[in-house]
Amino acid sequence: MSPEPERPPRPARVSRRGFIGRTTAASLGAGALPRPDQATAAAAAAAAAGAPGQPLPGPPGTEVTLRVNGAEHRVGVDNRATLLDTLRERLRITGPKKGCDRGQCGACTVHIDGRTALSCLTLAVAAHEREVTTVEGLADGDVPHPVQRAFIKADAFQCGFCTPGQIMSAVALVEHGPVGSDDAIREFMSGNLCRCAAYPHIVRAVRQAGSTGRKR
Amino acid sequence: MAEPVVGRPHNRVDGPLKVSGRAAYGADHSYPRLVHGYAVTSTIAHGVIRAMDTSTAERSPGVIAVYTPFNAFTIHPVEGLRAPLQDTAVAHHGQIVALVVAESFEQARAAAFTVEVDYDERRPAVSLAEEEGNARPIPPVMGIPPVVTRLADGVPSITAALADSHITVSAAYTTAPQAHAAMEPYSAVVTWDDGRFTVHNGTQGVGLQVQTLAQALGVTTDDIHAVNPFVGGSFGGKYRPNAEVQLAAAAARALRRPVKVVLTREQSFTGTVIRSGTRQRVSLGAAADGTLTALSHRALAGAVADRESAELSAQRTSLAWYAVPNLEVRQTSVPLNTPDPTIMRAPGEASGSFALESAMDELAVALRMDPVRLRIKNNATVHPYSGLPFSGKHLVECYRLGAERFGWRRRGTRPRSRLDGEWYTGMGMATSVYPGFRNPATVKVGLRADGTALVSCDTADLGTGMWTVLPVVAAHSLGLPVRRVEPRLGDSELSPAGSVGGSCGVVTVGPAIMAAAHNAVAALLSLAVGEPSSPFHGLDPADLRYDSGRVSGPGRSMDFDDLLEAMGRSGVEALGTAAPGDESERYVFDSFGAQFVEVRVNRWTGEIRVSRALGVMDAGRIVNPKTARSQIVGGMIWGISAALHEGLHLDASGHLVNADLANYLIPVNADVPEVDVHFLDHPDTRFNPLGSRGIGELGIVGTAAAVANAVHNATGIRLRELPMTLEHVLAGLD
Numbered sequence: 023m024s025p026e027p028e029r030p031p032r033p034a035r036v037s038r039r040g041f042i043g044r045t046t047a048a049s050l051g052a053g054a055l056p057r058p059d060q061a062t063a064a065a066a067a068a069a070a071a072g073a074p075g076q077p078l079p080g081p082p083g084t085e086v087t088l089r090v091n092g093a094e095h096r097v098g099v100d101n102r103a104t105l106l107d108t109l110r111e112r113l114r115i116t117g118p119k120k121g122c123d124r125g126q127c128g129a130c131t132v133h134i135d136g137r138t139a140l141s142c143l144t145l146a147v148a149a150h151e152r153e154v155t156t157v158e159g160l161a162d163g164d165v166p167h168p169v170q171r172a173f174i175k176a177d178a179f180q181c182g183f184c185t186p187g188q189i190m191s192a193v194a195l196v197e198h199g200p201v202g203s204d205d206a207i208r209e210f211m212s213g214n215l216c217r218c219a220a221y222p223h224i225v226r227a228v229r230q231a232g233s234t235g236r237k238r
Numbered sequence: 239m240a241e242p243v244v245g246r247p248h249n250r251v252d253g254p255l256k257v258s259g260r261a262a263y264g265a266d267h268s269y270p271r272l273v274h275g276y277a278v279t280s281t282i283a284h285g286v287i288r289a290m291d292t293s294t295a296e297r298s299p300g301v302i303a304v305y306t307p308f309n310a311f312t313i314h315p316v317e318g319l320r321a322p323l324q325d326t327a328v329a330h331h332g333q334i335v336a337l338v339v340a341e342s343f344e345q346a347r348a349a350a351f352t353v354e355v356d357y358d359e360r361r362p363a364v365s366l367a368e369e370e371g372n373a374r375p376i377p378p379v380m381g382i383p384p385v386v387t388r389l390a391d392g393v394p395s396i397t398a399a400l401a402d403s404h405i406t407v408s409a410a411y412t413t414a415p416q417a418h419a420a421m422e423p424y425s426a427v428v429t430w431d432d433g434r435f436t437v438h439n440g441t442q443g444v445g446l447q448v449q450t451l452a453q454a455l456g457v458t459t460d461d462i463h464a465v466n467p468f469v470g471g472s473f474g475g476k477y478r479p480n481a482e483v484q485l486a487a488a489a490a491r492a493l494r495r496p497v498k499v500v501l502t503r504e505q506s507f508t509g510t511v512i513r514s515g516t517r518q519r520v521s522l523g524a525a526a527d528g529t530l531t532a533l534s535h536r537a538l539a540g541a542v543a544d545r546e547s548a549e550l551s552a553q554r555t556s557l558a559w560y561a562v563p564n565l566e567v568r569q570t571s572v573p574l575n576t577p578d579p580t581i582m583r584a585p586g587e588a589s590g591s592f593a594l595e596s597a598m599d600e601l602a603v604a605l606r607m608d609p610v611r612l613r614i615k616n617n618a619t620v621h622p623y624s625g626l627p628f629s630g631k632h633l634v635e636c637y638r639l640g641a642e643r644f645g646w647r648r649r650g651t652r653p654r655s656r657l658d659g660e661w662y663t664g665m666g667m668a669t670s671v672y673p674g675f676r677n678p679a680t681v682k683v684g685l686r687a688d689g690t691a692l693v694s695c696d697t698a699d700l701g702t703g704m705w706t707v708l709p710v711v712a713a714h715s716l717g718l719p720v721r722r723v724e725p726r727l728g729d730s731e732l733s734p735a736g737s738v739g740g741s742c743g744v745v746t747v748g749p750a751i752m753a754a755a756h757n758a759v760a761a762l763l764s765l766a767v768g769e770p771s772s773p774f775h776g777l778d779p780a781d782l783r784y785d786s787g788r789v790s791g792p793g794r795s796m797d798f799d800d801l802l803e804a805m806g807r808s809g810v811e812a813l814g815t816a817a818p819g820d821e822s823e824r825y826v827f828d829s830f831g832a833q834f835v836e837v838r839v840n841r842w843t844g845e846i847r848v849s850r851a852l853g854v855m856d857a858g859r860i861v862n863p864k865t866a867r868s869q870i871v872g873g874m875i876w877g878i879s880a881a882l883h884e885g886l887h888l889d890a891s892g893h894l895v896n897a898d899l900a901n902y903l904i905p906v907n908a909d910v911p912e913v914d915v916h917f918l919d920h921p922d923t924r925f926n927p928l929g930s931r932g933i934g935e936l937g938i939v940g941t942a943a944a945v946a947n948a949v950h951n952a953t954g955i956r957l958r959e960l961p962m963t964l965e966h967v968l969a970g971l972d
């Protein structure tokens with residue numbers, strides 16, 4: 023459940039300045055620092071924040087509105103929560119995958135306002151009131167997106183774990199085009215790692231979806 | 239019979255789920271009251287934990303428990319597995335030393351960073367080169383001793399055999415330690431309800447997972463239900479339940495709440511398992527016509543404490559590949575302070591083939607002989623170690639066909655004789671061999687009154703295509719279209735089919751599907767004659783025939799669904815078991831292939847690009863060429879990756895310095911050329927009734943050597959260390 027102890031009233035809009043102020047405070051307070059070598063400093067800061075034996079105060083939370091695949095979700099989030107974790111753990115939209123949580127693999131790729139974004143590098147509060155599309159939202163009812171069909175036809179995956187991210191990148195390329203040469207496809211798709219190494223088949227799928235037209 | 243479905247290309251039946259985000263992998267599961275565990279990992283590579291301060295973590299918001307070696311639940315040791323948090327010893331950098339459990343992921347993570355650990359640090363053993371002096375022979379593996387010497391009559395030693403050879407080449411080769419780096423990080427979701435665990439955690443076999451966890455948790459196998467129909471890649475890394483699932487299960491029981499533990503990418507690199515690096519020496523002696531007269535292969539790999547090693551580079555190649563009268567293989571290991579070395583795609587063959595097949599190329603160069611001809615000349619017609627014949631070996635056909643398809647005759651015979659702009663181009667080739675074995679399996683096949691069939695067992699699909707193999711083989715056996723067969727797998731309550739690994743999946747499960755389909759039809763026919771409401775009631779079962787979904791008897795014929803309906807039955811089902819017999823006493827079941835690679839090497843920067851690759855594979859009957867092709871393509875790209883990209887780097891303190899996906903290089907799309915695969919079609923029914931052999935690992939074997947050999951052909955530079963890096967090319971270019 024939502025962890026925030028003090029839930030501010032729903033903001034009309036998350037202001038960048040207000041958000042930064044709050045997360046900085048959160049970082050100091052709870053030590054949400056990614057590097058182990060900073061743990062000591064974080065611990066000291068955390069210890070200073072509360073009397074010994076007393077529970078430490080939590081970071082502030084924010085209530086955000088997320089529009090995902092056309093549905094609106096109002097959800098109170100920990101300011102440190104990424105869009106990826108919020109989709110997966112709070113909204114149970116698990117198409118976007120966590121391959122690295124660091125912007126290194128592309129498995130978490132979604133569209134925000136029609137552009138590709140790494141949901142692991144996007145805080146949930148930064149997606150407030152924006153249109154988020156995940157792989158679950160590509161099909162038109164029962165009709166899969168041409169890129170989804172092309173991935174199946176070209177066998178453009180094996181384990182399928184990278185596939186939601188690959189497909190979101192491929193859809194962006196096919197819909198905003200032009201798809202270009204095979205080398206251009208390889209280049210565009212190189213932000214999405216595939217350890218099963220379905221790469222040649224991914225190129226084929228994108229090429230094919232690109233040539234059958236952008237519209238579903 | 240309907241048209242055969244085995245051997246034709248089929249789309250993955252799990253494809254629609256995978257392209258729409260509906261395939262639920264381990265960490266995609268959630269439960270009410272679920273809590274999140276976040277691991278704390280060691281910052282030293284060797285030593286003992288003296289003390290830990292968890293006080294800040296414990297009073298951090300949302301934190302429910304902090305488990306350390308000083309207060310953790312009991313996890314019983316299981317042979318070959320490290321039981322997490324059971325003692326204060328630190329054996330490698332990045333080992334899990336605590337688990338923080340909190341209401342949310344963010345809270346667990348924040349609290350985990352406040353845990354402080356005091357260590358007594360010891361000097362770690364991290365470098366194979368530096369520890370070479372401590373190398374010892376490995377324990378025997380499957381009856382094969384660590385040192386095998388086979389000498390022709392009157393030859394006193396392998397050294398003498400080499401010395402007496404017309405020509406010899408001898409060189410040292412090294413391969414880097416590697417990470418499996420499946421895109422799905424190591425993760426687990428475990429619930430504990432009324433004494434029963436439900437486990438979601440990517441695995442190569444739910445059966446082994448349940449057995450191992452039962453031991454670790456001190457419960458019976460009936461107390462664990464593993465449900466893992468989708469696995470986000472494994473490659474050997476998820477063969478056994480690693481720390482994350484043991485911890486999630488133990489914490490779920492202790493807290494009586496569902497627990498999710500997802501290792502970070504960095505922790506997935508450091509906190510689990512790796513492929514050991516190797517140091518090898520191969521010496522070859524040959525007559526003037528290229529006939530091998532002596533082969534010596536020594537290999538050293540990292541090991542866990544008991545010196546068992548998974549990366550048996552010499553044993554798994556040189557004992558099996560070429561006909562040679564004098565042969566010596568020596569396999570040693572040394573324990574290192576690295577994440578535990580384990581099996582990884584073609585363990586032994588991947589690294590061993592780099593050394594052996596590079597050496598063969600060096601011999602070809604020394605002899606001024608075509609590398610394809612050299613290999614054909616030394617083709618083994620019986621297995622060199624066991625002396626048994628191969629069940630089916632068409633390796634020479636692979637070489638010949640590959641050379642023709644690849645345009646091998648356009649290869650320059652002198653280095654730097656082909657220049658395209660600022661790129662030297664060259665071609666290289668190598669042999670692939672991977673041994674075949676199969677396990678017993680039991681499969682259930684059902685025929686249902688709605689006209690569909692069901693095929694199920696507890697096997698796993700790691701991306702291998704097993705989801706599709708099940709209905710394809712069942713449909714083939716039942717004479718039905720594939721779409722009318724529903725598969726189920728990856729659930730420990732299904733019939734046991736063993737783990738997948740060592741490329742044994744299809745050959746293990748396929749024959750059992752055939753047996754189960756046969757039994758299901760027999761059950762249908764016996765019902766048909768026994769049920770009073772059946773139109774065939776009272777007939778002799780021998781008068782009935784089943785063909786392509788229809789049951790025919792004297793004077794009448796009907797679809798099985800109509801028959802079931804007439805009898806008022808919702809369906810009929812049967813188990814079928816298939817197991818290897820004594821055929822392995824008569825044959826060796828290796829799969830074979832020939833790898834061809836073209837490279838471009840920039841004459842100024844030394845950059846190596848693979849521009850084309852072809853694999854011609856002799857792997858028996860291919861059940862589904864579409865997914866089989868993907869597996870071989872993937873394996874070949876793994877080989878290219880080993881050649882040019884991959885390697886774990888440990889600094890002198892044992893710290894893994896590139897334990898993330900930005901710094902541990904695996905190929906991206908732009909690194910990968912067109913990869914062509916061709917399968918020979920020689921069904922191998924000596925191995926199993928389906929006629930298939932394994933393909934999961936075959937594609938990686940030999941590929942790295944083919945790249946190195948192509949680089950030599952292009953530039954004259956011989957690179958004997960993987961991955962091959964620019965500085966070594968540059969050093970040779972001027």
Ligand code: FES
Pocket residue numbers: 119120121122123124125126127128129130131140141142143
């Ligand atoms: S999980 Fe976002 S890029 Fe890897």
Ligand code: FES
Pocket residue numbers: 178179180181182183184185215216217218219220421470471701
């Ligand atoms: S399909 Fe397995 S990682 Fe891409």
